[in-house]
Amino acid sequence: MKLSPTQAPLPDSSIVPMVGQYATAFEPIMICCMGTHGDFNEDGDDGNILDLTHLVDFIFRGSGDSGSCPEETDVNNDGASANILDLTFLVDFIFRGGAALPSCYY
Numbered sequence: 001m002k003l004s005p006t007q008a009p010l011p012d013s014s015i016v017p018m019v020g021q022y023a024t025a026f027e028p029i030m031i032c033c034m035g036t037h038g039d040f041n042e043d044g045d046d047g048n049i050l051d052l053t054h055l056v057d058f059i060f061r062g063s064g065d066s067g068s069c070p071e072e073t074d075v076n077n078d079g080a081s082a083n084i085l086d087l088t089f090l091v092d093f094i095f096r097g098g099a100a101l102p103s104c105y106y
């Protein structure tokens with residue numbers, strides 16, 4: 001399941017830790033990957049034939065986009081998003097019983 005990108009609320013200024021001259025307020029945290037990686041078409045379902053079609057269109061036809069969440073489109077979890085290795089991983093997962101989609105850790 002994928003949720004829309006959200007921002008964590010800014011902390012109350014009374015609880016922001018201060019460490020010498022380098023202290024700053026917390027940066028908002030963007031959370032975009034939920035469940036497992038692989039929701040290329042951002043419909044909330046991870047790693048299915050629609051996601052594969054979306055990725056093929058992006059890589060080979062130059063249509064669509066790579067998605068708004070790089071972690072979600074890094075389906076093989078190697079740090080690079082929406083490339084041929086991710087496509088291979090997704091094909092193996094869907095059609096060959098390959099490795100499970102990596103968890104987003106949320």
Ligand SMILES: [Ca+2]
Pocket residue numbers: 038039040041042043044045046047048050051
């Ligand atoms: Ca999807």
Ligand SMILES: [Ca+2]
Pocket residue numbers: 073074075076077078079080081082083085086
């Ligand atoms: Ca990747």
